[in-house]
Amino acid sequence: MTVRLWVEFKCPICNQELEDDRDLANFLVCKNNSHGLLRFYTGDGCFFTTDHKVAEALLLKGRKVHVSDPKGFVQLE
Numbered sequence: 251m252t253v254r255l256w257v258e259f260k261c262p263i264c265n266q267e268l269e270d271d272r273d274l275a276n277f278l279v280c281k282n283n284s285h286g287l288l289r290f291y292t293g294d295g296c297f298f299t300t301d302h303k304v305a306e307a308l309l310l311k312g313r314k315v316h317v318s319d320p321k322g323f324v325q326l327e
């Protein structure tokens with residue numbers, strides 16, 4: 251299960267490899283200009299974006315997505 255997830259750690263929008271997020275543990279990040287800052291939480295496989303168009307594009311691809319800043323999300327936990 252974990253191995254399968256790691257294989258899929260490419261950005262579903264621009265197809266770039268996701269990088270480790272230096273600010274947040276357990277997050278990967280893609281900073282491609284085409285979609286702005288996009289974070290991926292490895293804990294539950296959800297993407298985080300503050301851009302509604304990017305969120306829609308991810309939903310169309312069958313991905314789970316939260317339209318919020320994960321820094322706020324992490325603080326809530």
Ligand SMILES: [Zn+2]
Pocket residue numbers: 261262263264265266280281282285288
């Ligand atoms: Zn990307």
